[in-house]
Ligand code: ADE
C-alpha cells in the first residue's frame with residue numbers, strides 16, 4: 001500500500017480542542033495556574049476508555065480548562081496543523097466550542113485571535129488553507145447560542161461557518177432553527193453533527209430545518225433508505241470519523257462500520273479524525289483504518305477528492321487540490 005500520508009486531502013471534521021495532547025494540557029495548565037483533576041499524564045491517558053459520547057465529553061471539557069490565552073490556542077492550533085501537514089492535509093476546517101471557553105472565563109475573541117494566528121502560520125509554512133467553524137454546544141440553552149451569535153456577528157467575515165456539537169440524544173437540531181437562520185443571514189456556512197448517536201430523524205431535521213450543507217458523522221443515515229437516497233441525490237457530504245465511531249462505541253467495531261454501505265449508495269463521504277488526541281489516531285490513521293477495510297488506492301483517492309469537493313474552499317483552490325490528488329493517484 002502506498003503511503004497514505006502523502007495523499008493530499010482536506011480535514012473537515014476536526015475539533016481543535018480534541019487535538020489537545022495530555023503533555024500540552026499539563027504544560028498549559030502549569031503555565032496558567034490551572035489545576036487539572038488528574039494526578040498526571042498517565043492518569044489522564046488511563047481514562048481514555050470511553051463507553052459513549054457523554055463519557056468522552058466529560059473528560060474533554062475538563063481538559064479544556066487548561067486553555068486560557070490566545071497564545072494557548074495558537075500553540076494548540078500550530079501543533080495540530082504541523083502534524084496534519086505531515087499527513088497530507090492541505091485544507092482544514094476547524095471546529096471550536098466558544099461556550100465552553102466562556103464558562104472558563106475566556107472570551108470568544110481571544111479564542112478566535114489565537115486560532116487565526118495558528119492558521120496564518122500554517123498558510124505561511126505549509127501552504128495550507130482553511131478556516132474556523134464556531135460550534136454551538138447543543139446541551140446548553142438556546143439563549144446561550146443566540147448570545148454567542150450576537151458576539152461573533154461583527155467578526156462573521158473572519159469565520160467560515162457555524163456547526164452544532166456536544167451531547168446529541170435529547171437535543172434535536174430543530175431547537176436551533178432560529179440560530180442557524182441568523183447564521184445564514186450573517187453569511188456563514190452551516191453544518192451540524194447529526195446521526196452520530198442520535199437517529200436518522202435528526203439528520204433529516206438538520207437538512208430541513210437548519211439547511212445544513214454537510215452533515216457531521218451522519219452514520220445512522222444507513223437506517224433510513226430514503227435518507228440515504230436523498231443524501232446521494234443531492235450530494236450532501238457526510239464527514240465520517242471511523243476511529244471516533246469505534247472509540248465512542250457508535251459502532252461495535254471497525255468491521256461493522258457502515259462506511260462501505262454509504263459509499264456504495266453513492267453518498268459523498270469524507271474521512272476525518274474528530275478528536276484525534278482522544279481517539280487513538282490522526283487523519284492518516286483514519287485513512288489507514290479505511291484501507292484496512294479493503295478500500296483500494298483508487299477508492300482512497302476518491303475519498304480525498306470528496307473532502308475537497310465537500311470543503312468550503314474557493315473554486316480555484318479546489319481545482320488545484322483535486323489536480324494534486326489526481327497526480328498522486330497517477331503515480332501511486
Ligand atoms: N465534540 C467533540 N467531539 C464531538 C463528537 N464526536 N460529537 C459531538 N460533539 C463533539
Ligand code: ZN
Nearest residue numbers: 013015193274
Ligand atoms: Zn465531532
